[in-house]
Amino acid sequence: MTVEELRARHVELLRDRRVADRLGPPDPDGPREDRYHTWTQVGAEPLPTRLTRLAVVRARPAGYRSAHLRALQATLDACQPEVLHLADAAGWSVRTPVLAGVFPTGTLDGISVPVPGRGVLVLVNTGLLDLSAAVLKIMTGVLPAYGTPPLLTPDQASYALAEAVNAYLYGNGAVSARPLPELSGQRLALVGLMLRRATQFVIAHELAHVITGHLVTARRVTDPDTPVGALDAWAVGWPREHEADRVAATIMLRTLDDLAPRLVEAIEPCLVGALLLVPFLHEVTDRLADEQGRPVPFSTTHPPPVRRIQALVEHLAGRTRTPRALDLAADVATWLEDQLAGVREWFRLVDEVAV
Template identity: 55%
Template sequence: MTVAALRDRHVELLRQHRVADGLVVGRGRLGRGDRYHTWSQVAAEPVPARLHRLGAVRLRPEAYSVAELRASQDVLDEQSGELFELAEMAGRAVRTPFFAGVFPTGSMNGLCRPMPGTGVLVLVDSGLLHLVPDVLKIMIVSRSSFGEAPLLEPPFAAPALAEVFNAHLFGNGAVGARALPDLAGQHLDLLRLMVRRATQFVVAHEMAHVHAGHLLASWRQTDANTPVGALDMQAVGWPREYEADRLAAGIMLSSLVGVSPWERDAVEPYLVGAVLLVLALHEVVAVLAEATGLVVPFAGCHPPPLLRIQSLVEYLAEHLRTSESIAVAADLATWLDDRVPGVLEWLRMVDSQA
């Protein structure tokens, strides 16, 4: 029973659902392709052209790109070593062979797939791996930070987010939004930190299920509304989902062990922000999906996002160095919530165009 065997099962599942024939190592480098080159270009093209481009995502979704899937898998692979170390530090080490593989599930949660005689395969949605970094990048550049003016004019934040959520909701995990400009310096450091911890939290939540033995009392649940048809996952019930959130948060907080008080004060708010952002995105996606008539796969398998956030905040409040960390996270969530009406307006305009 090895991780290599789980990697093979992952590729087999990709083939069965006709997503990709394989993920060849070293094939994950992507070309620059269609992208914004400067922040002044983002969401600034004429409205008809923009609506046409966003509508094309709904009418002609692209095929799954092996290079894109490989790049996303590389992200998961690169983070896995540190994540296992953090779990060990938190006393939550997983001894069962465990592998996180990219897959177009259409769900904001990782899906646990026990493989008898092999281990546990966790499917992490390819769309989620697009959504998290894009939303965070827009959030960072459209807010004043590090004593600098926003790189993206605040009025363009909602239309930029609309493109990202349009691709997530209608691109089936195969289509990402037009690539955003690169960041540098402190902006880039902050983006990397938050994307890393947000992605790791998703996988750590599934690791927590394995560590806590939740899968032993689980049951199979099938949803036919995924981008690739019917998929199975192991449902464990809401109480165990709350527990897994708390255990995963504890694993993330282990990354602060041994750092200086000054460094912890600087990093902790954004670590907490990244963890809670994952659940905030669950809520935003649910709201947008309902408004546009879409169904989010496996939505009923977890508690409502707002209840998960409340439960997790109660846990974090007892384990943080300063309560200001939660205040920073709340500010980020409020910023996102305030732009949801603008995002909805754009999605409805695209719907009319389509």
């Protein structure tokens, strides 16, 4: 089985679940994307308009957009080869064909789908990629540590984050928050680095299941509450999920091997923050999903996010090379926690509109 054959299986799965018929080039005559063109526009509409946008996502999620799925798949295609190279550098040569494919699984964990006699298809949630990118943009746009003056006020950032989480929880993987303006300079570099490494960590975690042979004895579980209805995944047990996190972290730390000490000191905190970003988001969105009565697909197949965070932090703390390697990750976790009250308030207001 070649990777191209796995790619065909991926498109077949997208088609079978009525997500997309193809991942070909976008239609140049398709509708133009509604987006924020300047940072002053973010959350600047009258309150009723902002609440209506949140309510519409809940009531009428849009259809899957082939052009957007293609763009997300291009991100995965760009990230996967480096992960395979890093795994080889860490002493784990991957002989099994693997392809990371974008798919609306509804979970912030990747899903490994063995294709007997062919390889492994790793499904990465569309919502995971959209939410990670939006949160990083908002965080770097509002916190002065990443550039002055800030691009967003705290009130703008609160609404933008509520919009991103609302789209994640209610958009069925088809809706992303209204795109934010482009970044530049230090902010662009930081978001690009962290988003790439966070995405690669998700791929590396699933690759770790292949490397360690976890999938050989995995059991199939079916969750009926994914964005595309009932979907199968392979459960390996909580101890092996922790092991996959450790293997993935070891693989990703190899990105520092060829860097000069001064670059390691600058980049390692960004790398560690990126490795912990998805578990941080998982913990926050799980709490909000529970409060909103929203299902969390495959929630029992992995340890609770807070346990994964604790175990991963302990693993990283013994392997990092700079004294302040965990500082950025701590800042991300603190910032997300501080934003919860604002997101809850927006959700309360939109709940009133929806009644």
